[in-house]
Amino acid sequence: MELNTAAIKVVTADGKVVRRATVAGAMGSFVEWYDYGIYGLLTTYIAVNMMGSKDLGSLFLTNVGFLVSFLARPFGSVICGYLGDKMGRKNLLAFLLLMISGATAAIGLIPSHQVIGVAAPVLLIALRVLQGFSAGGEVAGAMAFVGEYAHNKTRNFAMSFIAVGSFAALFFGSAVSAGLITVLGDATMGAWAWRVPFLLAVPLGLIGFYIRTRLEDTPHFAALRERNTVESNPLRAVFTSRRHISAIVLTIFLPALNGPGYYLLFAYMPTYLKTSLGRDHNFSMLQALIVTACSLVAIIIAIPLMARLSDRIGRKPVLAISSIAMAAVSFPMFALITTGNMGPACLATVVLAIAFSGHAAVVHTVLTELFPTSVRYSAYSIGFSISTIIFGGSAPLVMTEIIKATGNPMVPAYASIITALITLATVFLLKETKGQELRSA
Numbered sequence: 558m559e560l561n562t563a564a565i566k567v568v569t570a571d572g573k574v575v576r577r578a579t580v581a582g583a584m585g586s587f588v589e590w591y592d593y594g595i596y597g598l599l600t601t602y603i604a605v606n607m608m609g610s611k612d613l614g615s616l617f618l619t620n621v622g623f624l625v626s627f628l629a630r631p632f633g634s635v636i637c638g639y640l641g642d643k644m645g646r647k648n649l650l651a652f653l654l655l656m657i658s659g660a661t662a663a664i665g666l667i668p669s670h671q672v673i674g675v676a677a678p679v680l681l682i683a684l685r686v687l688q689g690f691s692a693g694g695e696v697a698g699a700m701a702f703v704g705e706y707a708h709n710k711t712r713n714f715a716m717s718f719i720a721v722g723s724f725a726a727l728f729f730g731s732a733v734s735a736g737l738i739t740v741l742g743d744a745t746m747g748a749w750a751w752r753v754p755f756l757l758a759v760p761l762g763l764i765g766f767y768i769r770t771r772l773e774d775t776p777h778f779a780a781l782r783e784r785n786t787v788e789s790n791p792l793r794a795v796f797t798s799r800r801h802i803s804a805i806v807l808t809i810f811l812p813a814l815n816g817p818g819y820y821l822l823f824a825y826m827p828t829y830l831k832t833s834l835g836r837d838h839n840f841s842m843l844q845a846l847i848v849t850a851c852s853l854v855a856i857i858i859a860i861p862l863m864a865r866l867s868d869r870i871g872r873k874p875v876l877a878i879s880s881i882a883m884a885a886v887s888f889p890m891f892a893l894i895t896t897g898n899m900g901p902a903c904l905a906t907v908v909l910a911i912a913f914s915g916h917a918a919v920v921h922t923v924l925t926e927l928f929p930t931s932v933r934y935s936a937y938s939i940g941f942s943i944s945t946i947i948f949g950g951s952a953p954l955v956m957t958e959i960i961k962a963t964g965n966p967m968v969p970a971y972a973s974i975i976t977a978l979i980t981l982a983t984v985f986l987l988k989e990t991k992g993q994e995l996r997s998a
Contacts, residue, residue: 578706578775579715581768582699585654586722587729588758588765589695592661592688594723595730595754596622597824598849601831601842602751607677609670618678625682626689627946634942635792637694638935642791645774645782646702646934650695651766657691658762660684665755696921697937704925705775705933709992710868713922717864720917721857727823728853730754735846743842777930777995786998791935801936804927807986808940809947811876812920813979814883816948817972818913821956822906823849823856829969830894830902833960838897848899852906859914867919871991873984876923879915880981884974886912891970909973916980923987929996948976 596603604619641649664684670677699719707715737750773779781787788794795801821829830845840848867875886908893905928936959968 574772575706575708575715578703578772579718581772582703582716583718583722584768585650585695585699585765586719587726588654588761589657589692589699589726590723591726591730591761592657592758594727594824595661595734596626596664596685596688597820598727598730598734598827598846599751599754600825600828602747603681605747606669606751607667607681609677622678622682622685626685626692627942627949629686629689630693630942630945631939633690633693633695634697634938635935636690637698638938639791641694641698641701641934642788642932645778646698646705647769647772647774650698650702651769653691653695653698654762654765654769657688657695658758658765660687660691661755661758662762665752665758693938693942696941697924697934700921700925701930701933701937702775704922705777705930705995709994712926713864713867713872713919713991714861716922716925717860717918720921721860723819724823724853724857724860724917728850728857731827731846731850731853733757735843735850738843738846746842777997781930781997786931788931788998791932795932795936795939801928801932805936805940807927807983808924808937809944810979810983811923811987812941812944813948813976813983814880814913814916814973815920816945817969817976818883818916820949821969821972822852822909822913825956826852826906829956829966833957834895834897834966838895838966840897840899840902844899848894848902848906851903852910855907856910856914856917859911860918863915863918864922866915867922868991871989872919872923872926873987873989875915875919876984876987877981879912879919880977880984882912883909883916884977884981887970887973887977888967891967891973895966923990926990926993926995929998931998 600619603622607622608618637649637653661684664681667677667680667684700716703716703719704712733754734746734751737753738746741750774782778787795805826849827842827845830840830848831842832839834840863875863879890905890909893901896902924937924941925933956969956972960966
């Protein structure tokens, strides 16, 4: 038995159960972020089919679809956070998995602009809103679920596999897309084969749903329920507490680097490589996916190592080192990418991935540890969704438009440096939480 700061006894799960919870969280994350990430990977094909052409205007509208899903995230965060803190994490997370998988598969079934005209982009935007809603409720819920199962001394390592799942999903999406282009050709991919990765969401979603429903709710939430101390109105509790509001502010600014790190380096990178480097330096879509895949392999390997390091030396040092590294390498690495050569581009994206891995491995564990169990899902969801809108969801749209206006393909490097410095400044406001018991209330 372990005693947390709210004097509620929590039965610690044994190692086997923790591993099952970690697998459930990672598999759910894989499905969610496969569904969410392939939109970024296949943006240029979607522009042609849903918007009617491949010009910059159509690409702009498709990136608006990327942004719209992020604008829907706070609604998912508020509603799902409220329900998750009142009713528990498990069933809600399983339902969200079905929701985003269904929306993703439906995108793959939308008739093209040539067939149904303006209804195609309208349906696309509606389904992106549904994806954004479910993703808004997913991130904090999955992290809370695994974090509340994990042991104090190895919490970051256990939770890091949720991040691994998200990057593995992008790698899988890249591999499927690259395989289809190789086998069928770019023309066939643009005509109809781009739909295949979206339709794969159906079996993946069903597998993830099955895994998630095989576990009970977390020991920490079960302890609240047993003592009848579940918060009756989590949102009111969040917004009437100065401590919670201060923690939400940290939750907005600490993940600033996550936007350029995740969405620019991985989800948006294929589109950037294919369209934004200039006529003589742009990559083919297959080359762009291969470059992205190299960085994904690097970060998948590095994240658990960074998490282990965090469990030993602390969250703050790893976050600070990652921020400094990203600020230092972003400009020279993007300069290598803009040469338009495969070798230097692969090297550059791998270096960027390793630099970013410390942030990706640790940030969500810190956000989980900032809040007590009674409001963790609600408060974490709200803060992180706002952060993602500001620093992440607008990134592809803003980067595309600034590059188009200035002709400068180095714009993502500047975004990476600025957000790295914002994250670094926020790190100094944190209290170290390594190895501490999660608070209940």
